[in-house]
Amino acid sequence: MKCEQLKEMLPDYWSGALDQTGKAALEAHLAGCALCQREFEQLGSVWRKMGAIPEERPSAAMRARFEATLEAYEHGLQQARRVERRKKLDHWLAGWWPQQPAFQFGFAVAFLAVGLLVGHSIGRGTASPVSSGASNIEITRLQEEIHDTRQLVTLSMLQQQSAGDRLQGVNSSYQIRQPDPPVLDALLHAVNYDQNVNVRLAAVDALHRPASTTEIVRKRLIESLQRQDSPMVQIALIDLLVEIKEKEAREPLRELAAKADVNAAVRTRATWALERIQ
Amino acid sequence: MDGQDEAENLVDNRPDDQEMLAVREGDVGKMGTLFERHHRMLFNFFLRLTGSRAISEDLVQDVFFRMLKYRHTYQPENNFMAWMYRVARNAHLDHARKFKLELVPDTDEQPWEPASHDPSPHQKLEQEQEVALLRRALGKLPVEKREVLVLSRFQNLKYEEIAEIMGCEVGAVKVRVYRATKELSEIYFELAGEKAS
Numbered sequence: 001m002k003c004e005q006l007k008e009m010l011p012d013y014w015s016g017a018l019d020q021t022g023k024a025a026l027e028a029h030l031a032g033c034a035l036c037q038r039e040f041e042q043l044g045s046v047w048r049k050m051g052a053i054p055e056e057r058p059s060a061a062m063r064a065r066f067e068a069t070l071e072a073y074e075h076g077l078q079q080a081r082r083v084e085r086r087k088k089l090d091h092w093l094a095g096w097w098p099q100q101p102a103f104q105f106g107f108a109v110a111f112l113a114v115g116l117l118v119g120h121s122i123g124r125g126t127a128s129p130v131s132s133g134a135s136n137i138e139i140t141r142l143q144e145e146i147h148d149t150r151q152l153v154t155l156s157m158l159q160q161q162s163a164g165d166r167l168q169g170v171n172s173s174y175q176i177r178q179p180d181p182p183v184l185d186a187l188l189h190a191v192n193y194d195q196n197v198n199v200r201l202a203a204v205d206a207l208h209r210p211a212s213t214t215e216i217v218r219k220r221l222i223e224s225l226q227r228q229d230s231p232m233v234q235i236a237l238i239d240l241l242v243e244i245k246e247k248e249a250r251e252p253l254r255e256l257a258a259k260a261d262v263n264a265a266v267r268t269r270a271t272w273a274l275e276r277i278q
Numbered sequence: 279m280d281g282q283d284e285a286e287n288l289v290d291n292r293p294d295d296q297e298m299l300a301v302r303e304g305d306v307g308k309m310g311t312l313f314e315r316h317h318r319m320l321f322n323f324f325l326r327l328t329g330s331r332a333i334s335e336d337l338v339q340d341v342f343f344r345m346l347k348y349r350h351t352y353q354p355e356n357n358f359m360a361w362m363y364r365v366a367r368n369a370h371l372d373h374a375r376k377f378k379l380e381l382v383p384d385t386d387e388q389p390w391e392p393a394s395h396d397p398s399p400h401q402k403l404e405q406e407q408e409v410a411l412l413r414r415a416l417g418k419l420p421v422e423k424r425e426v427l428v429l430s431r432f433q434n435l436k437y438e439e440i441a442e443i444m445g446c447e448v449g450a451v452k453v454r455v456y457r458a459t460k461e462l463s464e465i466y467f468e469l470a471g472e473k474a475s
């Protein structure tokens with residue numbers, strides 16, 4: 001046997017797949033070839049050492065993330081099927097009634113909203129079914145078009161019942177380098193409607209970075225300021241608007257500073273902010 | 279690979295195949311069962327390739343998401359394991375491309391758990407040092423060589439299965455395993471020599 005042939009046999013020898021005849025031939029060659037003997041020992045020892053590298057256990061969070069992703073995906077599929085059925089029904093209706101696209105659209109949105117309320121928890125409190133429905137459609141679209149699981153997990157976590165889960169959703173958004181509109185939308189939704197102040201605050205913080213403060217987000221943050229009732233969140237929003245030097249916020253800030261029923265600390269902060277946004 | 283080999287593989291993977299077929303037909307919840315069976319193995323596959331626990335966890339998520347997304351492309355005559363590892367390789371390739379880095383293991387990660395058996399403290403230390411050295415050596419290996427070693431040595435896949443994953447002949451896999459081991463051994467003993475002197 002040539003040295004070349006021995007090398008070809010080594011992988012089978014290591015994996016235990018070499019038969020008796022093969023082994024005998026291998027040993028016979030090694031006995032008479034110092035070079036191969038040396039290589040056989042060195043490579044064999046490295047192969048054995050590889051076996052000592054221990055297997056590791058992934059974190060428990062990994063399973064949780066997978067489960068959230070799967071749930072969001074299943075939900076998205078159901079959603080898509082529902083929309084599909086709706087389309088078919090619309091088509092059928094169109095055969096009976098004159099074409100009224102606006103009516104049909106409105107009906108479809110209402111149908112979707114009802115479906116969402118029945119089929120999925122969107123959090124209690126003042127959550128608006130329509131805007132929540134919009135972000136759910138976007139979840140479906142996301143699932144179809146992109147495979148960035150982080151965005152999906154963020155979106156799915158933000159829809160959870162428990163405030164802890166939603167907080168985790170907000171936190172996971174930090175891992176998204178360039179959040180997509182649906183994620184920004186979900187974060188803004190949290191700022192405006194989440195019944196838990198901690199989640200609202202965390203969502204403000206999560207939007208507080210260059211990748212997030214797009215034109216639309218800036219505009220919607222100003223709207224949030226006018227809608228917000230928690231002084232803490234109001235102050236966080238004011239600070240953010242100062243940070244990004246949002247000139248459009250001047251008028252709403254002035255109003256806030258002048259409103260008698262607004263918390264005193266918030267009014268002071270608004271005045272302070274006005275001096276800084278010139 | 280001849281027909282008989284293929285039939286044997288199918289028998290081995292029958293449960294996985296059935297789950298995956300169910301997923302393909304729309305019962306996506308069955309992916310949970312496949313996750314249970316394979317996530318740990320995949321995690322270790324990526325861990326050996328990237329050296330990063332965080333990246334590996336992300337990549338595992340990515341693999342299961344891709345399998346959901348591309349479930350329609352799964353064919354019953356496919357070997358599920360081979361299909362899953364093909365998806366995994368693509369996920370890793372895309373990741374490496376995206377970040378344009380030759381991933382080098384042995385970075386910021388937490389120390390490795392000690393081996394399961396209980397050698398003397400001295401032996402233990404020695405073995406830990408060897409493992410650390412080997413991890414460094416693996417990190418210096420070109421990624422395609424590292425990959426074939428990870429598949430054969432750490433994932434315990436048969437060369438026939440690796441051939442199916444990589445889309446080449448069994449003979450070619452064995453040649454790659456030999457070459458990768460040889461190169462790893464050269465790097466390893468060079469590092470060990472550096473350390474000794």
Ligand SMILES: [Zn+2]
Pocket residue numbers: 002003006029033035036037
């Ligand atoms: Zn020889």
